[in-house]
Amino acid sequence: MKGLGKNIKYFRQLNHYNQKSFAFKMQTTQQRISEWECDKVEPSLFNIIKILKVFNITFEELIEGIDLSQA
Numbered sequence: 392m393k394g395l396g397k398n399i400k401y402f403r404q405l406n407h408y409n410q411k412s413f414a415f416k417m418q419t420t421q422q423r424i425s426e427w428e429c430d431k432v433e434p435s436l437f438n439i440i441k442i443l444k445v446f447n448i449t450f451e452e453l454i455e456g457i458d459l460s461q462a
Contacts, residue, residue, distance in 0.1 A: 393457055395430065396429055397430075398455065399434075403446075404447075410425060417438065417445065419438070448458045
């Protein structure tokens with residue numbers, strides 16, 4: 392079962408961003424991107440909306456494959 396962090400990493404790599412360049416686009420730090428991708432910290436709703444805009448994806452695409460019943 393995938394988590395949100397794995398999906399963020401997938402779309403980051405799909406868009407050919409490294410963590411540093413994605414962090415720049417998100418106006419955050421590379422460490423924060425790493426924390427999201429390792430599921431140590433979940434992005435805020437504000438940052439989720441920014442992620443959707445940066446990747447030009449829907450919320451449904453971002454949460455694809457995540458078991459929301461475990462949340």
